[in-house]
Amino acid sequence: MHKARHLNVSGILINGAALVLVLSYALPYMYLLMTSIKPAADVQQIPPSFFPAVLSFENFREVLRSSTLPKAFVNSLTVAVLTTALSLAVAVPAAYVATQYRRRITTLFLLFALVTRMVPSVSLGVPLFQLLKSLGLLDTVPGLVLAHTSAAVPLALLLMSAFFEGMPRELEEAARMDGCTRFQAFRKIVLPVMTGGIAVTALFTFITSWNEFLYALLLTSEATKTAPIVIAEYNSVYGLAWGAMTAAAVLYSLPVIVVTLALQKQIVGGLTFGAVKG
Amino acid sequence: MAGIELRNINKVYGNRFHALHDLNFDIRDGEFMVFVGPSGCGKSTALRMIAGLESISSGELRIGDRVVNHIDPKDRDIAMVFQSYALYPHKTVRENIAFPLQMARLPTTEIDSRVNEAARILELTALLDRKPALLSGGQRQRVAMGRAIVRKPAAFLMDEPLSNLDAKLRVQMRGEIASLQRKLNVTTIYVTHDQVEAMTMGDRVAVMKGGVLQQVDTPQNLYNRPENVFVAAFIGSPSMNLYEAVLNGRTLTLGSNSFEIPDRVFEYRPSLNGASNRQVIVGFRPEHMNDAAIRPSSAEISAPVTLVEALGSESLVHLNIDAAWVDAGDPDAVADIGDERAAVARFSPKSTVRAGDIARIAVDAEELHFFEPDTRTSIW
Numbered sequence A: 001m002h003k004a005r006h007l008n009v010s011g012i013l014i015n016g017a018a019l020v021l022v023l024s025y026a027l028p029y030m031y032l033l034m035t036s037i038k039p040a041a042d043v044q045q046i047p048p049s050f051f052p053a054v055l056s057f058e059n060f061r062e063v064l065r066s067s068t069l070p071k072a073f074v075n076s077l078t079v080a081v082l083t084t085a086l087s088l089a090v091a092v093p094a095a096y097v098a099t100q101y102r103r104r105i106t107t108l109f110l111l112f113a114l115v116t117r118m119v120p121s122v123s124l125g126v127p128l129f130q131l132l133k134s135l136g137l138l139d140t141v142p143g144l145v146l147a148h149t150s151a152a153v154p155l156a157l158l159l160m161s162a163f164f165e166g167m168p169r170e171l172e173e174a175a176r177m178d179g180c181t182r183f184q185a186f187r188k189i190v191l192p193v194m195t196g197g198i199a200v201t202a203l204f205t206f207i208t209s210w211n212e213f214l215y216a217l218l219l220t221s222e223a224t225k226t227a228p229i230v231i232a233e234y235n236s237v238y239g240l241a242w243g244a245m246t247a248a249a250v251l252y253s254l255p256v257i258v259v260t261l262a263l264q265k266q267i268v269g270g271l272t273f274g275a276v277k278g
Numbered sequence B: 001m002a003g004i005e006l007r008n009i010n011k012v013y014g015n016r017f018h019a020l021h022d023l024n025f026d027i028r029d030g031e032f033m034v035f036v037g038p039s040g041c042g043k044s045t046a047l048r049m050i051a052g053l054e055s056i057s058s059g060e061l062r063i064g065d066r067v068v069n070h071i072d073p074k075d076r077d078i079a080m081v082f083q084s085y086a087l088y089p090h091k092t093v094r095e096n097i098a099f100p101l102q103m104a105r106l107p108t109t110e111i112d113s114r115v116n117e118a119a120r121i122l123e124l125t126a127l128l129d130r131k132p133a134l135l136s137g138g139q140r141q142r143v144a145m146g147r148a149i150v151r152k153p154a155a156f157l158m159d160e161p162l163s164n165l166d167a168k169l170r171v172q173m174r175g176e177i178a179s180l181q182r183k184l185n186v187t188t189i190y191v192t193h194d195q196v197e198a199m200t201m202g203d204r205v206a207v208m209k210g211g212v213l214q215q216v217d218t219p220q221n222l223y224n225r226p227e228n229v230f231v232a233a234f235i236g237s238p239s240m241n242l243y244e245a246v247l248n249g250r251t252l253t254l255g256s257n258s259f260e261i262p263d264r265v266f267e268y269r270p271s272l273n274g275a276s277n278r279q280v281i282v283g284f285r286p287e288h289m290n291d292a293a294i295r296p297s298s299a300e301i302s303a304p305v306t307l308v309e310a311l312g313s314e315s316l317v318h319l320n321i322d323a324a325w326v327d328a329g330d331p332d333a334v335a336d337i338g339d340e341r342a343a344v345a346r347f348s349p350k351s352t353v354r355a356g357d358i359a360r361i362a363v364d365a366e367e368l369h370f371f372e373p374d375t376r377t378s379i380w
């Protein structure tokens, strides 16, 4: 009896803490959502209200009617998809080699990848600007993809390394005994087994590029402006267009939520790796 | 099918660790060879070198009549069963077993019939469309076996394939693997650190210690004619009792006990003849000691009893023998009960000795083993 009561109390505490945590993440987003469906005039009402008095999609209509935002969405999507593809193409094989054929140099390599993540992107922005300028890639999709890939690869590398570390070596060895070359073993056994991990890594890479602001600000001007830049500009170009801004932000966050939900199974599968052994 | 030859095989790992020293032996075509030895003695290393998963630092490895030192695992025509089974988690049982055949580009009809045949032999037919995650440990083990046998390879390599199973299943699978191997008659190397598995399954057994081969022989010979103290103690359970003793003519003095050695021993080990004050290590197995009250003998010793483990069919009697105990050098040997220096005797359950008694023990002196104290090798 005593024990059950004790468990109950700690259960309440844990659930309470979880609720506070979830609310602290969810509330700002809820506020964004609520604001976006207010009539434009109510947005800056004082004192502000959390819930809209009347439901209105005026803000959404406005941002979709302008030509800048849809174009920025296409840019964002193109850049994010290409960045994800390029990052995975680089990081997956590299992480595999670094973890499965461990030498001092491969350990050093992973450490280096970690170090590049510690340099603030502001300090990398200027050299990147110079570099892309000399390559004639400023304000182009390939230019921004390269910049985003440079930021996403270390993350992808570390994630994939962690997933590969969790994979029993014997899988690859069994494949080689069963008649595979090393590359065939990688392609036919290792990659299919790692789909969960690759999906998780792809998602994080995609989000890195999709949400990226600073490089996009520095390295694009008109042609390849991405959505975060356009959203930010609602505050300068049109004065303080809060309503439009929140509507654009909601629209912009939707793809990430949809993709995350779609990949939920793989993500959970990728994070709980036990299935390979068992 | 093929024999396997190891000639002066050495393994030095990347960190300069010398894991195997001049390994030399032949495995005959169709033979069931067991590698046994304490943890870390290099069994897996040797097996993985034969598989091609680990490079050979020096020496020559032949499979059939080919030197395979630099040949890829896939081209060595050998199948391996891993301790973790290493089943492909994203493939069904059928796909797992078919995989090596697909890699060999066999026609689909041939693949199907071979997979079905293997499944039938291993009683996996009902499980063919399941994924490995939904199988029990024993079933996974069978799938791993299936993946190895479908290929009809020149040799099977198995690294502790039963160590993840519970004791009962292990005994059952032990018998099944051994009879499957006899039926298929494929050269097999089987790694284990369980000497009972080694003795019951192997045509011959290679005993290793610290990267050095100690003895390769049939289970009977390992038991009857161990070449050194380590093999003597490693084979047999409970272990052989080993003590320092002095031989004078025909009289063996073991601590405060002395008894006569029968003629047979001197015929068997002629170099013991004419010993005077010769230091030896003497070994006697628990099963060669009896309660003298039940079975009197010409060679008797007496010693205090420290512990009696009554197992029903027999009693393991721990004795405190007052001679210098010899450490056989098996790092895995831990006395599970009682003092490791105690001698253990296997008494008939009729024996009435109890802890605290001074027991009279009849030693089967014809079954004594003698070793040189300095080289620790058998005296013949």
Ligand SMILES: Nc1ncnc2c1ncn2[C@@H]1O[C@H](COP(=O)(O)OP(=O)(O)OP(=O)(O)O)[C@@H](O)[C@H]1O
Binding pocket: B013, B014, B015, B017, B019, B037, B038, B039, B040, B041, B042, B043, B044, B045, B046, B193
């Ligand atoms: N990749 C490696 N690098 C360096 N040393 C290694 C490596 N692999 C194994 N060793 C060492 O080589 C020795 C033999 O290892 P091995 O795995 O062959 O032992 P084993 O006889 O199979 O033991 P167990 O019964 O525990 O499986 C051990 O001391 C081990 O630490």
Ligand SMILES: [Mg+2]
Binding pocket: B043, B044, B045, B159
């Ligand atoms: Mg091993």
